[in-house]
Amino acid sequence: MPQQQNLLVARSIVKNFGPTKVLKGFDLSIAAGEVHAFLGGNGAGKSTFIKIISGQHQRDSGTLEFAGRKLDSLTVSPMETGEIAVVNQELALLPHLSVAENIAMPRLNRALGTYSERASRTLAIEALSLIDPQFARESVGRVVGDLTLHERQLVEIARSLRSGAKLLLLDEPTANLTAAETGRLFAVIRKLISETKLAVLFVSHRMREIRQIADVCTIIRDGKTAVDRVSLGAITDREIVEFMGQNVEPDQRAEHEADNAVQVQHEAATRGASRNVVAPLVVKLDEINLEIGAGAIIGLAGAPTGPLGLIEALTGQVRNTHWDVERAGAVVTHQSPSSAARAGVGYISGDRANKGILATLPIIDNLAAARRVVERRAITRAKEVQQGQSLLDALRIRADSLWDLPATLSGGTQQKILVARWLALKPHLLVLEEPTRGVDIRTKREIYALIRKLAAQGTSVVWWSTEYVELVELCDTVLAFDLSGRPTGVLRHADVNETNLANATGMAA
Template sequence: MNSQPYLLSARSIVKRFGPTRVLNGVDLSLARGEVHAFLGGNGAGKSTLIKIIAGQHDRDGGVLEFGGEALDGSAAARVDSGEIAVVNQELALLPHLSVAENIALPRLRRAGQRYSERAAETIAIEALSLIDPRFARESVGRMVGDLTLHERQLVEIARSLGSGAKLLLLDEPTANLTASETGRLFAVIRRLVTDTGLAVLFVSHRMREIRQIADVCTVIRDGKTAIDRVALNAITDADIVECMGQSIALEEGAAARGRGGHPSKARPDITAADGDTVTVRCVYIELAIRPGAIVGLAGAPTGPMALIEALTGMSETSSWKVERRGAPMAYASSAAAARAGVGFVSGDRANKGILGTLPIIDNLMAARRIVERRACVSHSELEEGARLIDALDIRAASLWDLPSTLSGGTQQKLLIARWLALKPQLLVLEEPTRGVDIRTKHEIYALIRKMAAQGTAVIWWSTEYVELVELCDTVLAFDLNGHPTRVLSDAQVTETQLADATGMAA
């Protein structure tokens, strides 16, 4: 780990959004040749500070220096020049351009080169091959708008890794990656840090990953620095979580696991009379999903996404056959699926979940309006919306505020809240805890268990095996080619068994 002077120094940074003070004097120092974990709960101000460093937000106070020089008004220029590279929590790719164009154009523009399709493909393949060589070969000519969230995450990271930057800002970069992809990403980061002196600011809520990759950590809480540059080998996970103000949630989860390992399995038994069993089958496997069950999907994205699309009306052709009461469940659209009692929460909250230009009340009522074919805000909706944000501890000044005033984790609760009052027969969740902190994760777990106890069958895809183990009664595992391999139930649902069934490390 290098000594001072620091490559990046942020002192007493203040940022306001209207009357709300998001950052209230944050300090952060980052040295060359280190991976620095930047930690805090949802809404603590992590993403805001990253956007200030990257020139996407102006600060209202404090001092910001890069390489010993003030960044006043020049942060965006540093990004444009390639000295600072950033992967935001909500990805910033151009959907109407190809993968090759998204990766290569910023680099060619800086070098003043004329665009060449062959050169762009070479640059893109080299960058993507650092993480996933097969995806690199198959994807360079595809439009980014046609990619899955998982695939777009790979493109965004590859663009930053191949930029030659001195400072790399990574805001939840592994949220949509498999364990094997995360391992390859960490190997590349370590090599660049060692060989080039790259400084990396790494944001994640996954403590296991933080321990794997980071050297030191800074923790912020309520817009202030709680822990400043502490070596990770000198602090425990419990200490970090306590400084984040989330020790209660951690203790509750640990206590629940200690009582029997699976609090979700304490739900009352729900018979088929309370709802309809849904059967999914393909050439390889068949699975009956009973009312009240929480069924996990594990493995590389190809397999789980194919089943999710078949269940929610997002695919016209599928190898999966879905039946209820012996009749096929096939929907022309997601709206038709919703009206038939199938809810869906996308992991891509920025592009396929949150309605960014509409207020919180419209976001809360979006699913109900689709199901009931209504468009206008009613008095009853305002009452229901007020009850929901109170019950879910969604801290919003007004139902008429935009979702952008909420943290990423709170936005995720907003998406799940859409379905609470509707009580769908089947709720399909795609990485529902992506980019959320420990407390919010446990709040989401509680919401899902409550819905399951009321008879909703839940499908939960997650790349975090520990999450599937804690929450799910049954897990359908897929191999690296997207083929279902095994159905694991009860005591079989362990991280070791999941790794074996999917061919992916836990």
């Protein structure tokens, strides 16, 4: 690979949060005109480092240089000058503003600048059209708070692509995109690199995507540099996983931890066992008539519109739905998500920030949230504290205290807490919407194992994922949707493979 000029150089970066040491002398350098994969497990320090580069956190020690100048407390941040743009794992849009206003905002920080609605709409349409022209035309005037997670992701990426930055920091940007949208995003990135020598720091847990787009990789492990600027052509997937520290028999360990977690909740689960002896749930739309029996893990494949419509019908998020949902010949409807929970329907979203984690409440309240909704109470009991600590130990969740805020945990660990909420309740039905979004390989295995254990106890599972390999691994039956959101058919047993899913959904695997 030819020698390229370094745009960003970070040396010996240290960052502590109280007694917790997150970055322990980390090094990384990014060259202009390259896509640099930044890899590591959940909690390794990736997001913290990105927040230091983008000025959201201050480093405790170490040096940063950008475009040949040293960055210190007296230097204007490259984020303020527009030289760095970032797409965070937890999106940073303003929900009360329109799509056009959100995309135009980075260009409104200039002195004496005036806002033009017409110019903002034009800019927004141009930016969004790079990835999804139809969405661009339909959404430019919508309020961001009314968008789905998938749609918000498109808006945030489009805003960054049109920012004119020299360095683009992408933290799990494709976690909720379809394969076609991901392909278009990668094409745009390559075009910008060829035209402007843009540098991209790309964080992802999807090895296929990393190899599609990235030139080199740096691996962080436990806050330190495990691999520094290695060409992706010179390192295998197995070696990457090993350097990340995730090669310790993940399947066996995950099964063992799932057993421990379920054992912790054995008494509560036993009390609720009789609730699961129920007739199969049947969902119908057009020619589709799908039975969801006890212990089944049903996959949903396709662009968001179709799967989300069924998920909303099953979990009480909408009252008027095209779907007919029945059990033993009787229509099943829920007035709200809370009434669905009391009827034995659990729900877990990959949108941790808006649909899952209660950011202002401690870990103990997050673990007990579902039970409190079901039992209509809010007081923390001594038994909850005991069970909560045992659950953290069983799931290998590292937390200083049950009374810490979830922000002290990595994104993948937060996702395990959302699954843990439902272990003791043993719901009839557990609905999962992209539950492994932004989590590493090991944590995915742990979540898979927990879901399999719940299914083995009789819980029916409905799982939507844009990762076909995930559906193939977990599901014996998959309901596929086309690009317009209409169900196209049900794949079963040996027919559940990546090629057939791509054909059934019209989306590349």
